[in-house]
Amino acid sequence: MKVDFWGHEFHVNMVVGCIGGFLIAVMSSMFGFGGGPFMVPLMTVALGLPMYIVVGSSLLAIFFNTAMGTMRHMQFGNFDLLLFLCMFPAALLGGYLGPQIAKRVSPLVVKRVACAGLVVLALSLLGVF
């Protein structure tokens, strides 16, 4: 598929994009996380698109998944309003405070800390310790 973006033309392999997007969507709606960290590498590495087209478009694609996943979870009765009400303001506040703090810390250090943290969390989930 041909895609025009700000005067540049890109060839996108939609078969790879759709299969990858589908799998990420199943996973992310099944486990209830946003698929961004997987979507961006899919579009930049597997589809070979530059970052500036990916940032907005991947968000749009993920939004479809989140909206549908939310609807289906509600349909199956997996939604708890009270829990949602005490997390939603926190998520909004976090989204507001996050970028302010981000300016003051090195992204490289944060990523390395996050990396180590994720491994520890993963191992505890896998029951290693």
Place this chain on the structure above:
Amino acid sequence: MKQRLRLYPYLAWAMALLLALPAASAFAAEAGNGPTVAIDKTTLDNGGEITVTGKAPAGAQVYVEVASADKKVRANRFDGKKDPKTGKIPYKFYITQEMPAFYTILVPKAMQTELDAAKADGKGWKYSEVLKKTGADAAYSVPAKIKIDSYQATIMASIIGSRGTLLEPMDEKETKRESMKLVKGRFRSVGKLLAANVETQPDGAYTAKIKVPAGQAPGQYSVVVTAVTERIKDGDKETVKKAKSEAVTFENTVAFPTIYLDSAGTSINLLWPFVLCLAISIFGVLMGAGGGFILNPVLVSLFPLPHTIVAGTVMPTVLFSQGSGIYNYSKIKFINWKLGIGIGCAMLVGGFIGPKLTEMITLDQFKFAFGLILIVLAGLMFWQTTPGYLEKNKKEQAILKEFKKRAEECAKRAESGTTACPTDQK
């Protein structure tokens, strides 16, 4: 036709007799020597301890069944394990809305060794076996009466996100058997479901301690004492002579900021999810991945929340931030709609299927799979800190900034009504 009709009254009589007979005999047994029961408190404030005392027939085994009476929760189980007898995978999905939010049976103190053995089995312990070994199946009654819907699922039905076809209601025996599996799936640990602390004197007087931990459902709890006077073993069949006490009730209260989550069946201090969500979503912004990656496993590990509720409740929290992000990008025309909607359609289908799969897996499977996903994510993160990636990313970010600036300028120009950008998106 006429003859058939004439048969009905006889059939009805026969059925009535069949139903009435066991009921009548059971009633006689209960009325004859039912244990007495008394509790020392009738209210609890977010959990606590209640002592049950009473008198049972001398030499009887005494069991105390405690269940929350007015708070029910959902429990479900997917049976995808091969049946060793038939060699077929049943693909059955069981769901109930009537599981008591709190349930436990106190067994005689002497049974502690059985409970310890079950605990040593780890996650694979079998509730029905432990009930049998401790003799507590004589007292198991509240969950045995819940209404369980069973669905025949097929792989195809699961793919299109349906629970499958609703099967005929199960009979009493099947319901009881399945209810034990649902109870185990819901409460998971031996310690929550059974405790060995009923002490009996030779004359039949007994004392037991009901421990209701903090964070349980508020409302009425009912306590029923079962005294087993005799067990007659006849080959595989066991006839149990038992007598049940009247039900006594106590009330558990929880006060703000602890609130009861209806669909999770537990009470939780609502500051906790708030603080956790705040900290994790800030960290999520910093590391460039959504907070859900950390929030979900932390919530299911720290709190007795079902994974279905966690997944289904965390997901909508990001809807708003995603929506506002899309709005901001679209204002400066920084979204390629063709690409976004194209891949979005595939993701729409994925999002349709995923939530169905959540309720088909157990909490342990959820945790395990999440662990694997996090390993992959950590790998991706690590790759993003390698020098090669950083250099490439630096260039990419510079181009991104340049384009974004241009786009913002264009949006401003378009607003002021002058000619649109020559490089505008088609």
